[in-house]
Amino acid sequence: MELKKITTRVLAAGVAAATLFSVAACGSSSNSADTKDDGSEMTVDVFDSLANSQGVQKGWYAKLIKDKFNIKLNIIAPNVSGGDTVFDTRSAAGNLGDLVITSTGNGRLNKLVKAKLIEDMTPYYSSMKNVKKYDNAVKSITKEAGKDGVWGIPQAASSQSPTDPSEGIEPGSAPYIRWEYYKEVGYPEIKDLDSFLDVLKQMQDKARQETGQNDIYAFSLFKDWDSDVMQNAAAICSWYGYKQQGSLFIGPDGKDIQSATKEGGIYQKALAFLNKAESMGLVDPDSTTQDWDTMQTKVSNGKTLVSLWSWLGKPRMNSNENKAKGVGFMLAPLEDMDVYSDGFTPDGDGSYMIAIGSKAKNKARLAKFIDWLYSPEGIYASASNAGGAACPKDLGCFTTDSDGKNPKLTEFGNTAMNGDHANLKVPAKLGGGTYDDGLSKLNFKAVQQNDIDPNTGEAYNAQMWKSEQDDSALFKDWSAHMGNAKNDIDYLQTNNKLAVAAGASYTAPEEDSTISATRSSIKSATVQASWQSVTAKNDAAFTKTLKDLRTKVDELGYKSVLKVDQDNAKALVKAREAVIKEAK
Structure with missing residues (x-):
C-alpha cells in the first residue's frame, strides 16, 4: 500500500489550544435527529487530517457520490496548507467541518466532544448496517471519548484475526x-x-x-x-x-x-x-x-x-x-x-476516525455516506493510493462470475492497478478525466484493504485474488x-x-x-x-x-x-x- 505522504501527527497542545477549545464549547450540538432532508445537492466541507490534497473532489469518485448521495466533497487539508493552525482556528469558530476526519490521540477526541464540535450519531446508528458489523470498533471510540454516544467511526476496521498479518x-x-x-x-x-x-x-x-x-x-x-x-x-x-x-x-x-x-x-x-x-x-x-x-x-x-x-x-x-x-x-x-x-485490527485503528460536525446540515444523509464507506462498494471505491488500490466494479475495474464470486480485473482495472494509471482515461459518463484525477481525496481507509469481501469471499485487495x-x-x-x-x-x-x-x-x-x-x-x-x-x-x-x-x-x-x-x-x-x- 502506498502512502503519498506521511501525515504529521503533531497535535495542538498547551494553553493556547485549550483556550480555543474553551471558546468552541460556547457553541452547541443538537444531539438529536435531523429535520427533514429535501434531498437537494449539498456541498460537504470535510476537515481531513489525512488528506494530501484539498479542494473540491473531482472525477469518477465525485460522479459516484453525486449520483448516490447528491453531495460534493470540499476537502480542507491541514497537511497541504496551514497545519495545526487550521484546526485551532476552525475549532475556535465552533465549526470544524460537516465531516471531520482527524486523530483521536493526545485527548483530542475528548476535547472535540466536550467542545460540542462533533455530533452524537446515535439517532442514525441503527440504520448504519455496514458500520454495525464493526460494532466493537465503534465502542472503542466511545470509550476513548469518555462519554456515551457514537462520536466517530475508526478507520481500518477488520473482521480478521488480530494475529494474522494485515x-x-x-x-x-x-x-x-x-x-x-x-x-x-x-x-x-x-x-x-x-x-x-x-x-x-x-x-x-x-x-x-x-x-x-x-x-x-x-x-x-x-x-x-x-x-x-x-x-x-x-x-x-x-x-x-x-x-x-x-x-x-x-x-x-x-x-x-x-x-x-x-x-x-x-x-x-x-x-x-x-x-x-x-x-x-x-x-x-x-x-x-x-x-x-x-x-x-x-x-x-x-x-x-x-x-x-x-x-x-x-x-x-x-x-x-x-x-x-x-x-x-x-x-x-x-x-x-x-x-x-x-496484525488485523478488529477494533479499528483508533488513532484516526470519521465523525459528523455538530453544525452540519442533513446529518442523516452524512451518516448514510459514512455507512457506505464501510460497505463493499464504498471500500472498493474509496481507497486513494496512487498505486491503483481503488478498484470499483461500477467503474469497470473488475468482473465476477454470475454468482458474484471469482473477481477478475478487466483491461481497465489491470491498468488502474498495475499500469500507467496516471494517464488512464475514464469515460465521460462515469466522470471523465483520468483514473488518478478521480481518486478519493479523503485518504480515509474505512476497512483494511486485505479484509475479506463477503460477496466474493476474497480480499478487497486485487493483488490477493486467485485470478491475479x-x-x-x-x-x-x-x-x-x-x-x-x-x-x-x-x-x-x-x-x-x-x-x-x-x-x-x-x-x-x-x-x-x-x-x-x-x-x-x-x-x-x-x-x-x-x-x-x-x-x-x-x-x-x-x-x-x-x-x-x-x-x-x-x-x-x-x-x-x-x-x-x-x-x-x-x-x-x-x-x-x-x-x-x-x-x-
Whole structure:
C-alpha cells in the first residue's frame, strides 16, 4: 500500500489550544435527529487530517457520490496548507467541518466532544448496517471519548484475526532491491546488514557501468517525515521487528522496549548501517536536502536501488512491461531479518476516525455516506493510493462470475492497478478525466484493504485474488531463488522472518503541555544528531555524535518524556494482549 505522504501527527497542545477549545464549547450540538432532508445537492466541507490534497473532489469518485448521495466533497487539508493552525482556528469558530476526519490521540477526541464540535450519531446508528458489523470498533471510540454516544467511526476496521498479518502479500517496510541488478551480480548471499552493503556496492557498480550514469545510488533519503526520530532509519528498524512509538522502539511481543538513544540499540544499529553506506558512497548526496517528491521521482527514473518500503519502489518501477523484462523491485533475501507486520485490527485503528460536525446540515444523509464507506462498494471505491488500490466494479475495474464470486480485473482495472494509471482515461459518463484525477481525496481507509469481501469471499485487495497471481518473468525468477515463495509474506512466514504484532487499537492519552514542550526540544536534537551521525566521516565522529546526543537530551529533561513514552508503550502491549485474548 502506498502512502503519498506521511501525515504529521503533531497535535495542538498547551494553553493556547485549550483556550480555543474553551471558546468552541460556547457553541452547541443538537444531539438529536435531523429535520427533514429535501434531498437537494449539498456541498460537504470535510476537515481531513489525512488528506494530501484539498479542494473540491473531482472525477469518477465525485460522479459516484453525486449520483448516490447528491453531495460534493470540499476537502480542507491541514497537511497541504496551514497545519495545526487550521484546526485551532476552525475549532475556535465552533465549526470544524460537516465531516471531520482527524486523530483521536493526545485527548483530542475528548476535547472535540466536550467542545460540542462533533455530533452524537446515535439517532442514525441503527440504520448504519455496514458500520454495525464493526460494532466493537465503534465502542472503542466511545470509550476513548469518555462519554456515551457514537462520536466517530475508526478507520481500518477488520473482521480478521488480530494475529494474522494485515498486509496481504507484502509487508509495508522491508528491504526491497532492484532485482535485475542483484541477478546480474550472481545472487550473492546476504547474511546481515554488513554483507547487504557489500552486495549493494556490487549492484551500484553494475548499474552505473551498464547505464553510464554515475548518479545511481543504492539509497536516496529524505527528511520530510522525521518526527521523534529520523524516519528513514526507523523504517530500517522495522526490518528487525521494531515499531516506533514516540521516542521508543517496541518489539512485537512487547518484551523489548528500547529508547532511540540507547547505546547499541536497534535505532543506533540502523544509523550505523546508513553511516557505513554513506562511507561506501552508496547514499545519494542530495539526501540531506531533498524532499519526498524529489526522492520518489528518482525511484521512478531508476536512480535508486533500494526501496525502504514495498509501496515506494514497486508501484514506480514494477510495471507489467518492466516485469516482463525481469526489471523491478523485489524483496531481498536478508537472512537475519525479522520483518515487522501489523496484525488485523478488529477494533479499528483508533488513532484516526470519521465523525459528523455538530453544525452540519442533513446529518442523516452524512451518516448514510459514512455507512457506505464501510460497505463493499464504498471500500472498493474509496481507497486513494496512487498505486491503483481503488478498484470499483461500477467503474469497470473488475468482473465476477454470475454468482458474484471469482473477481477478475478487466483491461481497465489491470491498468488502474498495475499500469500507467496516471494517464488512464475514464469515460465521460462515469466522470471523465483520468483514473488518478478521480481518486478519493479523503485518504480515509474505512476497512483494511486485505479484509475479506463477503460477496466474493476474497480480499478487497486485487493483488490477493486467485485470478491475479503474478506470472511475470521478474516474479518467476524471484520465486525460484526464494524457495518457490508465492509472495513476500509467504516467504517471510515460511522462513520464520515475520514478526506479527497483534492488531490492537490504542491511542495515547492527552500529554501535559510541559511534556510536549520538552518533547519538541528532544525531537529536534534527536533528528539533528541522527542525520549528523549518518554523514559522520569516521567511527569516532559517529560515536561522539550519539554520545553527545544522550548527554544533551538528559539535560533537556528526557527522563520525564521517557516515563510517559514507557507508560504508553506498556499500555500498547497490554492492548495487544487483550485483543489476542478477546479473539480466542
